[in-house]
Amino acid sequence: MSTPNVSGSHPAFFILVGIPGMEKSHTWISILVCMMYSAALLGNSVLLLTIVKERSLHEPMYIFLCMLAVCDLLLSTATVPKTLSVLWSLSTQISFSGCLAQMFSIYFVFLAESAVLLAMAFDRYIAICDPLRYKTILTRSVVGKVGVVTLIRSFCIMFPPIFLLKRLPYCGHNVMPHTYCEHIGVARLACADISVNIWYGVAAGFLSAGLDTILIIVSYALIFRCLWGLPSPRASPKALHTCGSHLCVIAMFYTPAFFSFLAQRFGQRVPQHVLISLANLYVVVPPMLNPIIYGVRTRQIWEHVAHLLRLGGLGSRA
Template sequence: MVAINQTSLQPASFLLLGMAGLEDLHTWLSIPFCLMYIAALLGNSILLFVIVTERSLHKPMYLLLAMLAVADLVLSSSTVPKALSIFWALSKEISFHACLTQMFFTHLSFIAESTILLAMAFDRYVAICSPLRYATVFTHSVVAKIGLAAIARSFCVMFPTIFLLRRLPYCGHRLMPHSYCEHMGIARLACADISVNIWYGFATTLLSPGVDTVLIGVSYVLILRAVFRLSSKDAQLKAVGTCSSHACVILVFYTPAFFSFFTHRFGHNVPHRVHILLANLYVLLPPVLNPIVYTMKNKLIREKVSRVLFRTGQGWWKGCYSFERKARGDGLPQRSRVRACEIT
């Protein structure tokens, strides 16, 4: 009897169906998903490597950007591999505990990234509105505390959801019309009242990303007010330029996330496959676009990334050119000099 009750409470596994209604397109959908995931891995890994290895980038703004890259890697890697496994018909099954683990790290990285974006907005506010205090406010110890606070906050928000889901009976329901496990997707499989889960999910959304969005908006209002008070037009453009990349990242991160959240709860006429598509976009689109935005918008990062990517090639060509100049009057034919250059 205990075993039966335990089975009803915690099913052995779930079956993820991917995008229900679009099963015939799963193979085609896997192509952009796979390419975007590879781009996210490469972009964030390169950005993280450049910031860690270049001492000139060991500044608060870039250290926060490194934290953002780590959150993006966790966010995309928690969801996309399983989605690709479903699209390629490799494995649709996921154990109950693995499903909870995926749900936990997906939401944890999302809340952590929201916290980091709030810290980056405060960083830009201090840099523009109180530049003389910036060095004393944003020290390396403060940045480390921000990283720890982001993790602690995310953990405290998401840890109760594990127990909220474990207490529910599922009555053998295993089919989940989704490509990865999320809090409400799991809760809706339960054969009991899930009001607590609904209200907790709604409260955590308002109190974490919701509050972050309001505070980021307030910081940008203060930043714009300070910018318009500057007398020089060049100073205004420079101040706006320092915030443009962060503003783009905020729009990329919050727009699909909140659109997915509100359509999931209030858009009852929206097809379910649209919900699933939006849920996949808000965990994949920011990790893909964030490194591109910061690399294109920030001149220093762009130069450092270019130097790291093309350092070997530049060194080879410089050595080759130097050898050609020395060997120009040695009487050797051109082919011999080229082969010797290749060997060097």
């Protein structure tokens, strides 16, 4: 193995070795990842095209769904191309600066998507519990401000880890057992105490995505309490159906992410190949399934997608 050029205490590049212990399965894993990534690109692109083209879908609920689709595209695209390159042994190297940029992009988009899911929960709360004021509360201006605040929050949280990693001495260590760059994965290569990195990651995670989760739970608790008091027994199932897609997406997004987040820092008994495999799944499975869930469960989207596909079919015949 070649010795990396060292600039100061930083290696010039890192070598990503994929999933340790599963090298013989890299080809099959890469095929699965490639298929899921292709499905995510297609599904989210169709979803975005449908919402952008159909004026009747230019409402807060669908604008937030557009934001979610953009986040899904960016999250998977920030990781999967390099992952496939590593699994196919095309290029296992990534520069130190490139590694930090990838890490920043991944967590920046993750935190933005978490904020969008919270905004969608608030949207459902207003739509169900205070429908008469829905259009006056969630105006286009408010939705735009939510988007701006989401980006500012993600940037402010993810800017410090860049300096926390730059301050560490790496003593020439540059071999990383992963398919892409994660904060703690990079920090563990340092030959110094990384307690600050670990606790900053824990604090940032719980004060952002963790707080988002708590607020989402509170929103749905209020929604269910509101539905419980509805006079019409038929109203509750109809209203719950509008929340079902969102709840499925929330479960897929937060469950593997929090498990991976906590296990990376405190789960010493969790096998490394399990952690890395899970880290690869949570950046590609939700982006693949989200447009399917919303397309199937949301009648307006399904009808407009079918309409676009019919128009495409007619156009190709002509």
